[in-house]
Amino acid sequence: MDAEFTLTNLLLVSLLAFAVPFVLAFFPRVRVASAVLELVAGIVFGPELLDWIEIDAPVEIMSSIGVAFLLFLAGMELDLRVLRGPALRRGAAAFMISLLLAIGILLVFKEFGLVETPLLIAIALSATSVGIVVPVLRDSGLLHSPAGLFTIAGSSMAEFGTIVLLGLFFARDGSSPRVEAVLLVVFGVLAVLLLRGLVWFSGREATQAIFRRLDDTSSQVRVRLAIVVLLAAAVVASAFGFEAILGTFLAGAIFAVVIRGWHDLETFRKKIDAVGFGFFVPVFFVVSGMRLDLQALLGWLEIGTVLVLLLVLLVVRALPVLLYRRYLTDREALASGLLQATNLSFVVVAVTVGEGIGAITYSGGTALIAAGLLSAVIFPPLAHALLRKEGG
Template identity: 25%
Template sequence: MEGAILLGVATLFVLIFRRLGLGAVLGYLIAGAIVGPHGLGLVGGGESKLAFAELGIAFLLFLVGLELSPRRLWQMRRAIFGIGMVQVVATGLVLTALIHLTLGFSPAASLALGLPLALSSTAQVLPGLKSSGRINSPFGEKAFSILLFQDLAIVPMITIIAALSRAPANPAAPSGWQMAFFTLWAIVVLVLAGRFVVNPLLRVIGRYGERELFVVVGLLTVLASAALMHSLHVSTALGAFVAGVMLADSPYRHEIESDIEPFRLILLGLFFLAVGMVLDVGAVIERPMLVLVLAAGLVAVKFSVLTVIIRLFGKPWKAALGLGLLLSQGGEFGFLLFAQAADAMLIQPEAASLFSAVVTLSMISTPFLMLFARNLEFAPETDAPVLDDPADAPRGSAIVVGYGRFGQIVAQMLHGVACSVTLIDKKPSQIELSSRFDTKVYFGDGLRIDLLRRAGGEEARLIIFCMDDASVDADAMKPIVEAFPNAKILMRVFDRRQLLAIDGSGVDGVIREVFESSIAMGLTALRHLGVDPAEMDDVEATLRHLDDTRLQAQLDEGDLSAGMDHRFKPGGGREADSVLEKFRRKRQAAKAVRDEDEVMG
């Protein structure tokens, strides 16, 4: 019965707030506050539901991790441990000082309150970045770097609270150093499990084509990683994120992402419902002005400090103001840390309830702040193109994935024969640029099977991959070939190495970009040397024949050094000279036949 009440009221309020343009999160929060124990009392157990619903954050971080390969995460290390660390430390100390000076809390209590208030809401910020396609933009990476460091900072914050504790020591509780060691140990375990257990398991499942097992493995990965971290009393979301990063290079990550996404949406909705339920309406009613002033002060202080920090790191004012607004709310992990501070006898339970209400109200303010940001053109969404889903595209005979310099020429040739084409690209900047030239490009990762299905891949005659991505290999292409047997799959590869890497994928046609452009340059060079056009044709035909022969030898032996004799070399080569002479005789014989035909009339 409680479940029906929760879902019914949530549906009503989400529809209302969506209609008003205020977003679904605010609808969930208000619905939870109304039906919760501090509202109408229709549903109880807000704390237990909140603990369960935190899995939604774990699922969210897992999906974010799937989009960040270890190499890319390493490239972001300066932003994570630079901007992220400075933000947490500076904001926490400023808030600590203000709480001590204005509210009269002791230094230890002020620190136990100020540090958690420095955290922002991962559950609010990341879904917005993902849905708008900004998670991989420079702006999105900065926001994510700060949020990721905040998740990492939970461990030292718990350690600080434990060190300041006035409660009798619990001999069973691990020390701060032990928690840090356990966290590093757990990360190593997750890395090894992802590489040597989960990835091989996914390859086996992919070979048998059991789609429902992708769901099982995805859920198992998230829940197992979260459970491991929970057993060590650290962030479950961090464990799920590490698990996602370890699967980011898997050819089946797109299948896992599409299968896990519905669970993430449901659990995140439940999380915000639970946050609304634990809001102590009585504390707000008892001292409404104090709660409102504290919530407004929290947002104002975090906005100011974040803006200054981002600006000092050399970012433009627009990005600094946008990030300041985006991350100015309190975070969901504040509830956990406030409860621990109360257990440590650093603050009274009433203070924990008061500041939990402050955090909740600051989270409620986030949709309004984003509206204000858009009106001032400070928010990143204002200068972003409209990123339409390929599901909205009219069905075409061909799908071109990657609309860069290569894909544009391919698409023009298809348009030249009146072939209907659906264009897909995952770079918002490229989509925006194309829109200026009246070209509609749809947003998405064309290597995702579910996205290709939404784009009409099952009805298309051609699916052409024109991306500038030398990392795509047979593991990435083979599932696509198997998923769309009625379409011819064509692919642009960068060079010979990538062509060897996709061997066995079943792709119907491959064009080596470097090879074709090099031949064009070589022919231009020969033309400027004054070489006879017929001789140029012979050289080109010979080169292509030698290259095909050499490539087949490399494919057969799996070795780039195979077939070394099948190429032109300084001073000539026996194999190359022999093939060239065959083409010359063939051309001369054909010319003799044509001449004889002309003489005979």
Template identity: 30%
Template structure:
């Protein structure tokens, strides 16, 4: 019964907060993120950071990325592959390098400094996707590039994590096995998607039961997400590929219309709130300088690194900054890395909570920044 009350608070609070955010000319997702901090353990304590809420939030982010996949134009994604690759690489090298330097400056040993850089290298575009979707900008060249870069970023960061855990302690992962798993995932998933998904949708869609099409689509979404997790790729990547594949079939419109009420009615609000549940203000006064400096570093290195990759592959200055801004949010990916680092003794406990707050800052700053950049004309560079 307690869960029912918690769900009532979450859904009502996120919808009211989202409405107020739009009223203040900000993306609704910004209000939904902030309200998670308010009703969570950091302030009011109405919603606990429980395992059940976490599991429901995982469904929310998977459905969010599934819907993003449905709305993605694969031809545009392929045509922007070069830009996406450059953005992903730039968006990893800059945070990794400067994060390492910052760690060494803080007195960390080399292993801990490398891991700090690795945490800052992660990207989570779920918040970016929702913001762009609200603004009806999900089909722009910048947005397509961001989505492609996010997929590659996830794979590269996981491979780098395997190197770190193997060579500087904290794990016994075989690097070649990790890379092999990623190759296996993409090879098999693309093969299955080519013929298997259209066939599965046609066969399961004919079942004499209620809502067979959306049920078939959700089965594929969850199977893809599970298979991705099984081979060490983030589940949201599997969900995105499932959505993109179904989006190429004749069922796209009907699946999109039926999936959105399920996602945005219950599960996506839980995901937004769950991010705020990780925040704790206990003892942050003593580490405020660390939080501010690292937040600026996290924002700046993604903005410049990913933006440089975009600029070098044909984007103008304004478009490059848009792409860089879309890669800023660290979200749940960085949270997972931070927890792994803590468990493997590659991240000192005193840095864990401040890093969670840094992740929150990058997540909160992304929606309003994207709104400013996508709603304004090209940035005017001063005359020489």
């Protein structure tokens, strides 16, 4: 074995990922997503502060798999059977308004020399962290209420739209948007063919019998199939010049359709969540924290930039919930706006992509992630308080 190869840094990152839930458990009244503390842990123990952990090859690889799993699991949460009717239509319209607002505001910022890549930042600020939104709605007992339905619809449409736009406009091969659009259509056709093939394969009685026989053995064949689909989609997306995240998200959405008829579906979901959220996804967030450039936040101008980005995030995601007022109370609409303005996971992903292709500087990425971090700390507790009063 190469003398330079070591798993020490990966061990330390794993220890941080293990410790975060315990820290949260000691403070049950503090409603903070684990991703927030994972980022903070990466900042504290990474190169910027204590410098106890380095990003070496094993850590880098596991982090890359982590972002792939994060988007795959996000795609699996997209359920169009639930998102239909007024909720789906108004959620999609709310996302379009958010995107147009963000683009308009960021173009003005560019004119004053405040940003260099307005489209990337606008796309990043138009998303919502569905993984943070759902627990707040569930804890408030309003997950299946009109408030929950409209919030999830708007959040899901934003997540889907921003991932597609990020993959379309910020491909690694630098092709023009027109070429990327053609490639995206071809990629979509392949995705449909993959869906039909997987539905046929997994729906066969012989296949189902094998699944049932091997499910509770060390083979874990359904989990293996999910990982094969995830990696295959990432490889194909990269081959077409897109970011792998576009492939993994669509793979998750496709796989969610494939598994609808599977037996003991809840057990399978727990298994695949355990693989992703048990290890790979936390590693991605810890490593993302280790990459942050804290020097970029030390001046008053830099702090002001973070606060302005946070305000823009709130405006572009909360303002469109006016479309929901016909169906929600004022308190529910306000809470929905706060939840839809909660945006951490996708901001981190967008910054990772942007830095990888040179579309955003490390200082700009740090400011964007800091704004997302604040949104995840501030907005969900406020929304929970509003919804709790509404439910009471």
